[in-house]
Amino acid sequence: MDDDTTGAAPTAAVPPPEVTTTAFGGLSPSEGLDLLRRGEITVEGRLTAASNATLYCTVSDGGVSAACVYKPVAGERPLWDFPDGTLAGREVSAHAVSEALGWSVVPPTVHRDGPYGEGMVQLWVHGDTTVDLVALSRETDHPGLRRMAVLDAVINNSDRKIGHLLPTPEGHLYGCDHGVSFAEDYKLRTVLWQWQGQPLTDEALISLATLRTRLRDASDPLGALLSAHLTGPEVYAVRERVDLLIHHGIHPYPAPDWPSVPWPPV
Known part of the structure; x- marks a missing residue:
């Protein structure tokens, strides 16, 4: 998409969402990332409900x-569509x-060697188990949920x-299981279609504009990371989706020829 067909996003600064350390046992996200990169991984058990091998571990240093x-x-x-x-x-x-995007929607994550x-x-994520996740998924005024969308x-x-929604006791919302993305x-x-067709928030447009700038900067490490894990057409598609979101300024609609809700939805 050419620049002259892409809508302009607001440029006023938006404060980032507050992220506390309770979710990670007292570690900040940056401390957690450092520990994930250098720590020793010890397998404690397996999450048997997952469709792929998912191991619960301790990382220590x-x-x-x-x-x-x-x-x-x-x-x-192996998946036929990925x-x-x-x-x-x-x-x-x-x-x-x-x-x-500046939102910390996904918990600290690294790619590394392991056992x-x-x-x-x-x-x-040590989440808030008192939250009704079904009710949470239907909310329309939860900023974190809208960022996730x-x-x-x-x-x-x-x-x-x-079940991929991980609210923390302080109110921050994380999401997990993004393996079938991109x-x-x-x-x-x-399950988050409640904003379809509605205008994106100013915060979203500002964050998307920042993301677009980084994706177009050949010297930005974000592009190198994505290229290391995604195909060239997939990286290009990310840029196109960002351009379209900014250009139209609304939350997307479901595809007419693709199931709009995962099954099971929980």
Whole structure:
């Protein structure tokens, strides 16, 4: 899309969402990322409900430790509609886009070697178990939920389920399981359709404009990270989706020829 066909986004600064450390056992997100990169991973068990190998682990370095999820590439089942790259790489890419938007929607996530080979390692979110996730997924005035809907539109998330919502006791909202994202074709499938056709918030437009600038800057490390885990057409499709969101200024509609809600939705 050419620049002269793309709408202008607001440029006023929007304060980033507040992120507390309770979700990660007292670690800040940056401290958590550092620990994920350098710590030793010890497998504690397996999350058997997951369709791919998903291991509950502890990552430790000296006196610092945290719970995490480790998804080795060796445990991924091949998917016909995601024949290239890895699900682990797509999870890491989703975290990178979330951070580029300035929203911290995705928990700290890295790609590294582990006990069963390379894979995705993500900090475990100690969420607020008192929250009714079904009721939360239907809210229309929750800023974090609306940010998540925008992130999903950018990364083309084809599997945003209710159970992927991770609210913290302080009110911040994280989301997990982004392995089936970034398809080249439009495959948005989510439980968060309550804003379809509604104008994007000024905050969203500002963050999308920042993301677009970074995606177009060949020297920005975001592009290199995405290119390491996604195909060239998939990276191009990310830029196109951002351009379209800014140009039209609204939340997207479901695709007419693609299931709009994942099954099961929970």
